[in-house]
Amino acid sequence: MTGLDEHIAALRVSDADRNGTLRRLHNAVALGLIDIEEFEERSAQVSSARLQPELDVLVGDLPGPGAIVTSAADRVELRGVLGSLKRHGEWTVPTRLALVRRMGSVDLDLTKAKFAGPIVVIELDLRVGGLDLRLPEGASASIDDVEVIVGSAHDHRKDAPAEGRPHVILTGKVVCGGVDIRGPRKSWLHRNG
Incomplete structure (x- = not known):
């Protein structure tokens, strides 16, 4: 099973995967978790990401999709x-x-x-x-x-x-x-x- 997990984690990413990551970064700015400068840095890395782990690293410290909350x-x-x-x-x-x-x-x-x-x-x-x-x-x-x-x-x-x-x-x-x-x-x- 470990080999299968590694295979899934190393899959190439699609445009839809990149868009989902960008949405999470937008959400993080809305929540005040990251500032515009950090958003721009991470967003630039999204377009060059080729494998799933590269995207995971960019949002690993942020809430999941749909987690936009304000008071x-x-x-x-x-x-x-x-x-x-x-x-x-x-x-x-x-x-x-x-x-x-x-x-x-x-x-x-x-x-x-x-x-x-x-x-x-x-x-x-x-x-x-x-x-x-x-x-x-x-x-x-x-x-x-x-x-x-x-x-x-x-x-x-x-x-x-x-x-x-x-x-x-x-x-x-x-x-x-x-x-x-x-x-x-x-x-x-x-x-x-």
């Missing part, structure tokens, strides 16, 4: 059935935002929002409806942890993330709907000038 005071839950939910303008985005919707869309514009922390986790539980998310210039986002059943998740932005800007981690499930991430709206003058 209850930092979590806001927005629930609803039918219709749409919209948040625009200046508002404070908590470190953890849960969106629970049935037969309705969610339109979040974070371009003028204040962020409670450098990382925001948005938990999705959407049925027959989707999320349209607008992020400020230079913000980054991860949709790797979103499960979409009958629909799609797409980040439409082309600009590279900027250092010191907010990072949004989307997680959870969307059934019969989609997730669309866009940057700030461009003014008519900006588009034509």
Whole structure:
């Protein structure tokens, strides 16, 4: 049995394995277990990892997948059935935002929002409806942890993330709907000038 264990531990890793490791590193930043500098160091090693033990070493001292936790005071839950939910303008985005919707869309514009922390986790539980998310210039986002059943998740932005800007981690499930991430709206003058 020891030979079999060694064989399994020495298996080559796939892109899905690397993405899972990156999600755990994102979670560790959200929990305050590692800082951005350590996250960047470990993330760089993820892409060059070829064997499972190389990935295991990068997350061996961190909680398992799905272990994102924050204090209850930092979590806001927005629930609803039918219709749409919209948040625009200046508002404070908590470190953890849960969106629970049935037969309705969610339109979040974070371009003028204040962020409670450098990382925001948005938990999705959407049925027959989707999320349209607008992020400020230079913000980054991860949709790797979103499960979409009958629909799609797409980040439409082309600009590279900027250092010191907010990072949004989307997680959870969307059934019969989609997730669309866009940057700030461009003014008519900006588009034509």
